[in-house]
Amino acid sequence: MLKHVLDVIDLLDRPQADGQLLADHLRGVLQRAAQEAGRDDAAGQVGITVTRVEGAKGGTDFVKVTVPGSAGATGGGSAPTLGILGRLGGVGARPERIGVVSDADGAVAALAAAAKLLDMYGRGDVLPGDVIISTHVCPDAPTRPHDPVPFMDSPVSILDCNREEIDPAMDAVVSIDTTKGNRLLNHRGLALSPTVKEGWILRVSDDLLGLLETVTGEDAHVLPITTQDITPYGNGVHHINSIMQPCVATSAPVVGLALTTGPAVAGCATGASHETDIAAAGRFAVEAAKEYGRGVVRFHDPDEFARLVDLYGPMTRLQSTEGAVED
Numbered sequence: 001m002l003k004h005v006l007d008v009i010d011l012l013d014r015p016q017a018d019g020q021l022l023a024d025h026l027r028g029v030l031q032r033a034a035q036e037a038g039r040d041d042a043a044g045q046v047g048i049t050v051t052r053v054e055g056a057k058g059g060t061d062f063v064k065v066t067v068p069g070s071a072g073a074t075g076g077g078s079a080p081t082l083g084i085l086g087r088l089g090g091v092g093a094r095p096e097r098i099g100v101v102s103d104a105d106g107a108v109a110a111l112a113a114a115a116k117l118l119d120m121y122g123r124g125d126v127l128p129g130d131v132i133i134s135t136h137v138c139p140d141a142p143t144r145p146h147d148p149v150p151f152m153d154s155p156v157s158i159l160d161c162n163r164e165e166i167d168p169a170m171d172a173v174v175s176i177d178t179t180k181g182n183r184l185l186n187h188r189g190l191a192l193s194p195t196v197k198e199g200w201i202l203r204v205s206d207d208l209l210g211l212l213e214t215v216t217g218e219d220a221h222v223l224p225i226t227t228q229d230i231t232p233y234g235n236g237v238h239h240i241n242s243i244m245q246p247c248v249a250t251s252a253p254v255v256g257l258a259l260t261t262g263p264a265v266a267g268c269a270t271g272a273s274h275e276t277d278i279a280a281a282g283r284f285a286v287e288a289a290k291e292y293g294r295g296v297v298r299f300h301d302p303d304e305f306a307r308l309v310d311l312y313g314p315m316t317r318l319q320s321t322e323g324a325v326e327d
Contacts, residue, residue, distance in 0.1 A: 001286070002279040004029075004112040004119075009275065012091045012108065013100045017139040019050035019061025022111055026065060029115045033122025042122050051164060053136075058155030060090070060138035062164040065114040067121050069293055072130035073169055079129035082292045083170030083252070084285045086110025086134070087161070087177035087242050089152030089267065090141020097143075099270035103152035105178040105259045107135040108273070109281035116286050129293025134165040149181045149266040151241070158233040158242060159321065162249035172253050172299045174288055176281055177243035179258035180265035180272070184224050184240070190280055191221040193256035195300045196230050196247040199315030200308060207297040208255060208288065215284045223258045232321045241267075248319050253299035257281055 011021055026048055034042035047066035052059060071077035091104035100108075114133040120126075142153040154161070166173070185191050192212050195202040204222055212220045225244055228237045232248045239245075243256040259281055265272050291297035 001112060001116055001282045002275065004115040005108060005275050005279045005282060008108050008111045008115065009100060009273070012104060012137065012139070015094055015139055017091060017137055019052070019063045019137045022063050022137055023048050023050050026111070026114055026118055030118040030122045033119045037123045039122060039124060046118065046121065053156050053160055053164060055154070055156030055160060057142050057153065058138065058140065060136045060141070060155050062134065062136045063111070065118070065133040067117045067127070067131045069129040069131070070126045071128045074130050079293050080171040080295070081130040081132060081169050082289045083167060083173040084110055084113055084131065084133045084289070085165050085173060085175045085246055087175050087245070088135070089154040090138035092139035092141065093143050093152060093268045094140040097268055097270050100273060101152060101267060102180060102265055102269045102272035103178050103267035105273055105278050106176040107137065109176045109259070109278045109285065110135045112278065112282040113285040116282065117289065127290055127293045129289070130169070131289045131293070132167050132170055134167070136161065136164070143268040146181060148183060149264045150268050151181060152267040158245050162246060166246055166249045170250065170252050172292060173246050173250060174255055174257055174285055175243055175246045176257045176285065177241060177259070178267060179223060179241055179243055180261040181267055182240055183264055185221060185258070185260050186262050187221050188261045188274070189218070189221065189277055190216060190284065191223040191258045191260050193223040193225050193244065193258065195253045195255050196244055197253040197300055197305060198251055199230065199318035200305065201225065201227070201230060202300050202305065205255065205299050208299065211287055211291065211297060212284060215287055216280055221260070223256060225256070227318065231318055248321065255299060257284060
C-alpha cells in the first residue's frame, strides 16, 4: 500500500495534477496486473470515470472507480457494496501554497486504496462485493479561515461533492478525511467515528474498531462528533470538518476515518502529510471492503436502529439541506 501512496502523491504534487492523470495511472495499474496474471478480460469489467465540475471558486475533477465483486450487485449478485470516499477541499492551494497540502490525505488514501484493489482484481483476487471509490482532484483550491487553524476551501460546494461522490448503490460508506485542525483528538494516526445513519449518531461499530486495531497494531482511537457535524454545511453552525457530510446525502450507514495529529495542523499546510499514516488508512479501507463484502463486518445493528426509530421517530430532518447555502 505504501508504494501506491507514494505513486499517488507523486502524481498529485504538481500544478498539472488533474483527474485524467490519476485515472490513467489507475488504468495502468490494472492493465499491468492483468497482463502479469494473463487475464485479458479484467480491464473491461472495471469502471474508471472522470467528471469535471465547475463551481463559483473554480473547478475540480471527480474520479470514480468501480471494482466489481464476484457476487456483487453489478453482476446480479447479493453481496453488499462498499463506498470509499476521499473527502477534501483540494490537493493543493496554488498559488498561495506550493505542494501537496495536508487536506489531500483523504484523496491520497482513497486513490491508493483504489490502486491496490485494482491491482488485486487484475491478478485475480476478486472480492465478494463491489467497491466504489470516489474523490476529486484540484491542485489550486482556495483556503478559508477556521478555528483553531485555517482550512482548505473547495472550488465546488459540498452539495456538488455529495452529488458526484455518493452512489445509490453504496450499502455502507467509509469517508476518509484529514482531521488535524482541532483540539479534540490529540493523537497522530487514525481515528474512527461513530456510525451515522439517517440523522442518528449510533454507537461505534465493534467490528470496525477491531479492524482498525488489526491494521494499525495499536489501540483504536475514536473521533468525537456532534449533531452539528452531521448537519449540512452552510447552515451557520460549526462543523469539525467535512468528514461526516456524506451522511447528509445517503440512507446508508456512514463512518468517518480520520487522519489525525497531536497538535492542530492547518489543512492548507504543506509538508504535513505522513505517508505511513495514509497507507494505514488505505489498508483499513481495503480490509473493510474485504470483510464487509463477505458479510463478517457490520457498520451498525439494524435491529437496534429500527428500535430507536420506533421509540423516538426518524431523525432524517437533520439531513435536510433546507436553510443551508451551497458552501
